[in-house]
Amino acid sequence: MTEKLMIQIEDLYRTFHQGNNEIPVLKEINLNIHEGECIVLKGVSGSGKTTLLSLIAGLDKPSAGKVLIEGEPISKLPDLFASELRAKKIGMIFQHFNLFEHLSVNENVTIPLIPSGLKMNEIHDKVDEALKVANISHKKETLTSRLSGGEKQRTAIARALVADPNIILCDEPTANLDRDNSLLFIDILGKLHSMGKTIVIATHDPLFDSLSFENTIVPMVDGKIV
Numbered sequence: 001m002t003e004k005l006m007i008q009i010e011d012l013y014r015t016f017h018q019g020n021n022e023i024p025v026l027k028e029i030n031l032n033i034h035e036g037e038c039i040v041l042k043g044v045s046g047s048g049k050t051t052l053l054s055l056i057a058g059l060d061k062p063s064a065g066k067v068l069i070e071g072e073p074i075s076k077l078p079d080l081f082a083s084e085l086r087a088k089k090i091g092m093i094f095q096h097f098n099l100f101e102h103l104s105v106n107e108n109v110t111i112p113l114i115p116s117g118l119k120m121n122e123i124h125d126k127v128d129e130a131l132k133v134a135n136i137s138h139k140k141e142t143l144t145s146r147l148s149g150g151e152k153q154r155t156a157i158a159r160a161l162v163a164d165p166n167i168i169l170c171d172e173p174t175a176n177l178d179r180d181n182s183l184l185f186i187d188i189l190g191k192l193h194s195m196g197k198t199i200v201i202a203t204h205d206p207l208f209d210s211l212s213f214e215n216t217i218v219p220m221v222d223g224k225i226v
C-alpha cells in the first residue's frame with residue numbers, strides 16, 4: 001500500500017424515493033482507500049453494498065456528499081465524463097458475470113479495448129496478458145455460454161483487467177461459484193493485489209474473512225460503515 005489516495009468517499013448519502021416514501025439506503029459514509037489496498041465491504045443482503053459500489057463507479061449519483069477517484073469527483077461529473085473516467089480507471093466484476101454469452105472469451109475480453117484506439121497487435125497482446133493473469137487462456141476461443149461458472153468469472157476478471165485499470169470493484173463475485181472456484185477466484189485476486197491494484201469487494205462470503213493477503217474488512221450495517 002502507498003500513501004496515494006485512490007478512492008475518497010466523503011459524507012455520502014443515497015436516498016431512494018418511492019411514491020411519497022423516502023428510503024435512506026446509505027447514510028454518512030466516509031472512507032479513504034489508498035493505492036494497493038484491498039477492502040472487503042462486509043454486510044448482509046440489503047445493507048447497501050451494491051449501492052455503494054455503484055456510486056464509487058459513477059454508475060449512480062449520490063443524494064449528498066461525493067466520491068473522488070484519484071482526486072477527480074466522479075459523482076459530480078456528467079454521465080459521459082463519469083463513463084470515460086470509469087473506463088480508464090475502474091474494472092468491475094459482478095455476481096452474475098455480465099458477459100456476452102453469444103461471444104467468445106476472446107471477444108468478451110477485447111470489448112473494453114475497442115474505444116482505446118490501440119493497434120490490433122497491441123490489443124491482441126493486452127488480451128493475451130489479461131487471459132493469462134486470469135488463468136483462462138486455454139478457453140480463449142470458446143463460446144462464453146459453454147463455460148462453467150468458474151470459467152465465466154475468470155473471463156470477467158480478464159475483462160476487468162484488460163484496460164489496465166488501477167481499481168477493481170467486485171460485487172458478490174463468489175456468490176455463484178462453488179468452493180473450489182471461489183478459492184481459485186481469491187487466488188487471482190491475490191495476484192491482482194500483488195500487482196498493486198486497489199481492490200474493493202462487496203461480499204457476505206465467509207471465505208473472505210481469512211484472506212492470505214493483506215486486506216481490511218469494513219463492516220456495513222443498515223447503510224452505514226460501522
Ligand SMILES: Nc1ncnc2c1ncn2[C@@H]1O[C@H](COP(=O)(O)OP(=O)(O)O)[C@@H](O)[C@H]1O
Nearest residue numbers: 016023025043044045046047048049050051052
Ligand atoms: N433503485 C432503488 N429504489 C429503491 N430502493 C432501492 C433501490 N436500490 C436499492 N434499494 C434498496 O436499498 C437497500 C440496499 O440495497 P443494496 O445496495 O442492493 O444492498 P446489498 O448489495 O448490500 O444487498 C435495499 O433495501 C434495497 O431494497
Ligand SMILES: [Mg+2]
Nearest residue numbers: 049050171172
Ligand atoms: Mg448487492
